[in-house]
Amino acid sequence: MNNRIHTKLNSDKKLLSIYFTAGYPHLNDTVKIIQDLENSGVDMIEIGLPFSDPLADGPTIQDSSTTALKNGMTTEILFEQLQDIRKTVSIPLIIMGYFNPMLQFGVEEFCKKCQEIGIDGLIIPDLPLNVYQEQYEAIFKKYGLTNVFLITPQTSEDRIKKIDAASNGFIYMVSSASVTGSKSGFGKEQESYFKRIASLNLKHPQIVGFGIKDKKTFVQATKTAKGAIIGSAFIKHLTANGTDNIESFIKSIR
Amino acid sequence: MKYHVDEKGYYGEFGGAFIPEMLYPNVEELRQKYIEIMYEESFQKEFHQLLKDYVGRPSPLYYAKRLSDKHGAKIYLKREDLNHTGAHKVNNTIGQILMAKRLGKTRIIAETGAGQHGVATATVCALTGIECVVYMGEVDIARQAPNVARMKMLGAEVRPALSGSRTLKDATNEAIRDWINNPVDTHYIIGSAIGPHPYPDMVTRFQSIISEEIKWQLKEKEGRENPDYVIACIGGGSNAAGTYYHFLDNTEVGIIAVEAAGKGVNSGESAATSALGKVGIIHGCKTMLMQTNDGQITEPYSISAGLDYPGVGPMHSHLYKSGRAEFYSATDDEAMESGLELSKLEGIIPAIESSHALAIFKHKKFDPDDILVISLSGRGDKDLQTYIDYFKLA
Numbered sequence: 106m107n108n109r110i111h112t113k114l115n116s117d118k119k120l121l122s123i124y125f126t127a128g129y130p131h132l133n134d135t136v137k138i139i140q141d142l143e144n145s146g147v148d149m150i151e152i153g154l155p156f157s158d159p160l161a162d163g164p165t166i167q168d169s170s171t172t173a174l175k176n177g178m179t180t181e182i183l184f185e186q187l188q189d190i191r192k193t194v195s196i197p198l199i200i201m202g203y204f205n206p207m208l209q210f211g212v213e214e215f216c217k218k219c220q221e222i223g224i225d226g227l228i229i230p231d232l233p234l235n236v237y238q239e240q241y242e243a244i245f246k247k248y249g250l251t252n253v254f255l256i257t258p259q260t261s262e263d264r265i266k267k268i269d270a271a272s273n274g275f276i277y278m279v280s281s282a283s284v285t286g287s288k289s290g291f292g293k294e295q296e297s298y299f300k301r302i303a304s305l306n307l308k309h310p311q312i313v314g315f316g317i318k319d320k321k322t323f324v325q326a327t328k329t330a331k332g333a334i335i336g337s338a339f340i341k342h343l344t345a346n347g348t349d350n351i352e353s354f355i356k357s358i359r
Numbered sequence: 360m361k362y363h364v365d366e367k368g369y370y371g372e373f374g375g376a377f378i379p380e381m382l383y384p385n386v387e388e389l390r391q392k393y394i395e396i397m398y399e400e401s402f403q404k405e406f407h408q409l410l411k412d413y414v415g416r417p418s419p420l421y422y423a424k425r426l427s428d429k430h431g432a433k434i435y436l437k438r439e440d441l442n443h444t445g446a447h448k449v450n451n452t453i454g455q456i457l458m459a460k461r462l463g464k465t466r467i468i469a470e471t472g473a474g475q476h477g478v479a480t481a482t483v484c485a486l487t488g489i490e491c492v493v494y495m496g497e498v499d500i501a502r503q504a505p506n507v508a509r510m511k512m513l514g515a516e517v518r519p520a521l522s523g524s525r526t527l528k529d530a531t532n533e534a535i536r537d538w539i540n541n542p543v544d545t546h547y548i549i550g551s552a553i554g555p556h557p558y559p560d561m562v563t564r565f566q567s568i569i570s571e572e573i574k575w576q577l578k579e580k581e582g583r584e585n586p587d588y589v590i591a592c593i594g595g596g597s598n599a600a601g602t603y604y605h606f607l608d609n610t611e612v613g614i615i616a617v618e619a620a621g622k623g624v625n626s627g628e629s630a631a632t633s634a635l636g637k638v639g640i641i642h643g644c645k646t647m648l649m650q651t652n653d654g655q656i657t658e659p660y661s662i663s664a665g666l667d668y669p670g671v672g673p674m675h676s677h678l679y680k681s682g683r684a685e686f687y688s689a690t691d692d693e694a695m696e697s698g699l700e701l702s703k704l705e706g707i708i709p710a711i712e713s714s715h716a717l718a719i720f721k722h723k724k725f726d727p728d729d730i731l732v733i734s735l736s737g738r739g740d741k742d743l744q745t746y747i748d749y750f751k752l753a
Binding site for chain 2: 156157158159160161163164167168171174179180181203204205206207208209210230231232233236254255256257259260261264279282283284287
């Protein structure tokens with residue numbers, strides 16, 4: 106299997122990936138945000154499918170999800186908005202969301218839609234490895250979707266190896282024991298964790314998420330990892346500035 | 360048909376552990392160790408000693424003569440309302456605090472809706488000298504002031520859940536987030552038979568003391584261990600799970616569940632999950648769940664704060680789907696009338712949750728010689744203001 110994610114992972118540079126919640130700040134901002142991010146030089150985008158009960162997220166992404174749902178965002182509407190996205194956007198697009206909305210849409214139907222639109226992968230924090238392997242791996246593969254698993258500082262080496270073996274794109278490396286948006290800067294603990302993971306020589310590159318918010322944390326995170334994901338900090342930028350100054354935010358990172 | 364949990368953590372199609380990777384080490388450690396720890400001799404000894412001396416068990420199995428005469432069946436009440444802290448919740452918190460100690464945890468978190476589980480958790484933390492943080496929806500904090508005060512007196516910190524609808528499901532989300540942020544030293548005491556495996560099974564086993572006692576108590580009174588029916592109210596379903604547990608495989612015993620219909624099952628203000636829910640994922644397990652077509656979890660309603668949860672434990676979903684249990688739902692009005700009836704006929708003021716179980720007589724007729732055991736899961740002190748407002752007693 107080879108999609109836009111793999112092509113990007115094979116490039117030499119460190120990757121900047123941005124997460125945003127679809128339907129925030131306004132219902133129909135989705136396409137403009139994606140286009141502006143690509144035009145600003147972002148390498149990859151995680152499109153957040155909002156959920157009423159986002160367990161792994163801190164207040165910033167929770168609030169953006171609540172607003173997006175109030176704005177009327179649904180799975181169906183998101184797919185409609187993205188219908189023609191590949192006419193203008195060529196970087197990898199990943200949908201990140203919780204499992205229940207996908208389950209209600211129908212997992213196969215969801216994956217099929219993703220393929221039609223040109224989505225390259227999925228990140229589903231509450232779909233555990235064993236359930237994915239037993240019930241959904243074949244469907245994801247059928248529709249050419251990369252499934253991205255998370256590891257954390259508490260994940261055992263044995264399990265990291267299992268996850269590496271089950272991955273087919275990159276590994277989402279959660280920077281610290283926390284929900285999204287809650288740490289300010291990286292300390293010694295993170296540095297040694299980043300080094301420890303790098304020394305495992307995993308088959309799949311790692312992209313660091315949680316706690317990346319500016320140039321400094323981006324540089325720290327990508328010293329050993331292939332790239333980094335910014336979520337809450339970008340949402341905060343949207344909250345403060347709307348969708349007008351996306352480029353200035355991205356330029357402040359690199 | 361198998362009604363107990365299987366080795367993968369499922370009850371039929373329901374259950375499992377749908378958790379983010381951040382929680383995996385904690386939940387996995389618990390999964391590997393809970394059975395072994397729980398059935399260690401020293402654990403059992405300490406657990407049962409505390410249930411006896413501290414909680415006041417066994418709780419009486421009381422033959423309610425006047426209620427029986429009224430409804431034409433032999434009705435026994437399992438008096439969980441007489442437990443220390445006033446409800447069945449403490450059976451589970453005693454068990455889980457001993458579990459937490461053996462896992463080497465030094466900090467406890469819990470979620471609470473009406474405050475009963477929060478009080479039961481704060482109580483066992485005071486008993487063992489362990490730090491306790493209870494998450495409670497901001498809306499619930501305002502309407503359950505006496506229980507907030509009790510938790511504070513017991514030394515717990517009550518943290519408001521400010522997200523979403525600011526009620527029980529959001530308090531549960533906040534507790535889970537706290538656990539993600541504190542993965543090493545903290546144990547999460549879930550209060551109902553919900554959550555990722557092994558929680559539903561662990562909570563059910565700690566609550567199964569209820570049906571264990573029913574068996575020998577009924578034998579003493581009636582010369583038989585098995586009633587014709589066991590009846591309980593269901594929110595998440597921990598008192599029901601404990602009441603049913605030792606009767607699950609004995610199909611001569613009818614199992615009856617009463618959910619909260621709120622203002623009516625189809626009123627838009629209801630918590631009757633079996634009638635209104637679809638299979639989905641909530642708080643780490645696959646179960647029946649009230650949600651929109653788009654898979655967003657909706658806000659339930661019941662006059663009883665302990666029953667307004669949008670899901671139901673996975674064991675109960677299986678009992679419902681397999682037909683092993685009969686599910687009914689009682690409206691606010693039916694429950695309140697039944698609570699008042701028990702007060703007048705037997706001198707027992709029940710919690711409004713338990714009043715839903717008593718409302719079964721508005722939905723089902725029994726034979727005069729049927730023996731029924733109804734779980735009286737809690738006492739009504741905490742609900743006095745609601746009773747006062749409803750019946751204009753003041």
